[in-house]
Amino acid sequence: MMEFFTALAEQSFLQSAMIAGVLASIACGLIGSYVVVMRISYLAGGIAHSVMGGMGIAYFLGGSPLVGALIAAVVSALIIGLVKLYWQAREDTLIGALWASGMALGIIFISQTPGYQVDLMSYLFGNILLVAEGDLWLMAGMDLIIVGAIALLYRPFQAVAFDPEFARMRGLPVNLLYLLLLCIVALTVVLLIQVVGLILVIALLTLPAAIAGHYVRTLSSLMALATLLGLCFTSAGLAISYGPDLPAGATIILLAAGCFIISSVLSARKKPMKSPDTRT
Amino acid sequence: MGRFPKSIIEFDRVSFRYQSVPVLENITLAVREGEFLGLVGPNGGGKSTLLKLIMGLISPDSGSVRVYGTTPKKARSRLGYVPQFARFPSDFPITVEETVLMGRLKQRRIWQRYSAEDKKIAHKSLEETGVAEFADRPIDQLSGGQLQRVLIARALASEPELLLLDEPTASVDSHQEKGVFDLFKELNKRMSIIVISHDIGFITDYVDRVACLNKEILCHETHAITPDIIDQMYGGHVHAIHHHSHAI
Numbered sequence: 238m239m240e241f242f243t244a245l246a247e248q249s250f251l252q253s254a255m256i257a258g259v260l261a262s263i264a265c266g267l268i269g270s271y272v273v274v275m276r277i278s279y280l281a282g283g284i285a286h287s288v289m290g291g292m293g294i295a296y297f298l299g300g301s302p303l304v305g306a307l308i309a310a311v312v313s314a315l316i317i318g319l320v321k322l323y324w325q326a327r328e329d330t331l332i333g334a335l336w337a338s339g340m341a342l343g344i345i346f347i348s349q350t351p352g353y354q355v356d357l358m359s360y361l362f363g364n365i366l367l368v369a370e371g372d373l374w375l376m377a378g379m380d381l382i383i384v385g386a387i388a389l390l391y392r393p394f395q396a397v398a399f400d401p402e403f404a405r406m407r408g409l410p411v412n413l414l415y416l417l418l419l420c421i422v423a424l425t426v427v428l429l430i431q432v433v434g435l436i437l438v439i440a441l442l443t444l445p446a447a448i449a450g451h452y453v454r455t456l457s458s459l460m461a462l463a464t465l466l467g468l469c470f471t472s473a474g475l476a477i478s479y480g481p482d483l484p485a486g487a488t489i490i491l492l493a494a495g496c497f498i499i500s501s502v503l504s505a506r507k508k509p510m511k512s513p514d515t516r517t
Numbered sequence: 518m519g520r521f522p523k524s525i526i527e528f529d530r531v532s533f534r535y536q537s538v539p540v541l542e543n544i545t546l547a548v549r550e551g552e553f554l555g556l557v558g559p560n561g562g563g564k565s566t567l568l569k570l571i572m573g574l575i576s577p578d579s580g581s582v583r584v585y586g587t588t589p590k591k592a593r594s595r596l597g598y599v600p601q602f603a604r605f606p607s608d609f610p611i612t613v614e615e616t617v618l619m620g621r622l623k624q625r626r627i628w629q630r631y632s633a634e635d636k637k638i639a640h641k642s643l644e645e646t647g648v649a650e651f652a653d654r655p656i657d658q659l660s661g662g663q664l665q666r667v668l669i670a671r672a673l674a675s676e677p678e679l680l681l682l683d684e685p686t687a688s689v690d691s692h693q694e695k696g697v698f699d700l701f702k703e704l705n706k707r708m709s710i711i712v713i714s715h716d717i718g719f720i721t722d723y724v725d726r727v728a729c730l731n732k733e734i735l736c737h738e739t740h741a742i743t744p745d746i747i748d749q750m751y752g753g754h755v756h757a758i759h760h761h762s763h764a765i
Binding site for chain 1 (some may be wrong): 527572574591594596598600605606608609610611612614615619620622623629630631655658659675
């Protein structure tokens, strides 16, 4: 482990990786909390996988895969949100279709790209050690948008997540707020993909908030604790993976999943004693 | 009925279909200011749909709905709404106080802050419904009856002129049910109330008038509920239970 800290002091790529972890934790703590309390992790998973299509097309056209990912994520979020709000169609079927067709589209475009084959693995499983300085600035920009949106819209988002019908009764623009929230989820997904890749992103998005939910009972404290946990998982995962040269993204996720299981067992044991007579 | 000078709700030959299934047919109904109206009828008889039309959450397929002389959407801010028991996730991380403060959300505004005034009103509502002691508790630590009172407090925090309640006592036992209706009776001194109930015998002790709903309005006077009408409404499988009706 000492080896990691020595390297951290000397190697700029490790410093960049640490900063990327911090930036990702902020987004995953704030937005992961909404995803967990609104129970839309399947929706977020659909957005994450459809991103592959955008990355593939951007790569084929010679553009930035990150920009392609961003466009694809927001487009899928809007499609899913509009269908849910206005057509009331089978939302889960649609998400499944977007999930798979996004992946398929991405693979076809990448296969047709002339020149050397891109390292698919880094899209799928993340490349936190290869995050460039430019990417860090972009991630910081996305964080700024996310933090700004939450600071401005904390109450309305809370009302829409909790009881949309009542929020509509109070005259809030519920549909607009819901779509906006989904777009912010899309933004967060793209940001987190930098760290753990699109296959594992859903775990980093939901596990810290799910663990935090075992201990705190307000949305704002859920966000704070989830951010802190995200920070622990990304930095500890990075440190653990460095010595034995394990994939960093996968190590971060396994660490988070391990803590989630332990925490679930502990809080399940404690619950029956704490409140024997809730809910009549 | 000089006690009810003006109509606050007017349904004029209103019909509503859900997909192709008719839910309400040719409803004409007026609700007067200060009135305490009970809505009864079988499941699927259109009671919740009627409330949603009043709130402008849905629009009629034909006919017109006027609320306070204007469209339901424009009148929304004057209404308080208590939904059927807990449709939202019961483990949502939110305190009682935060829940009630949602009644203070402002119309068509994106930026929302709660003022000291908002908090004062929220606490007054909690006291009025008898759950002020739970203000800091997360809602998942409340019993069904307590949560119901919190939801009533949330509606009161909007300072409504008309309170709409969808089966407010579905999740409480009959002892608590009386307490909740005593509260409504008290509230009725300063606001109009429409309450959906499955318990026709019980509510006639409290309300000014009952509207029996099964796609159509079958009757709407307390004293006019006869076994014949109950037969017509529920299809003849219900025993009429006589009880004293108190003077209102």
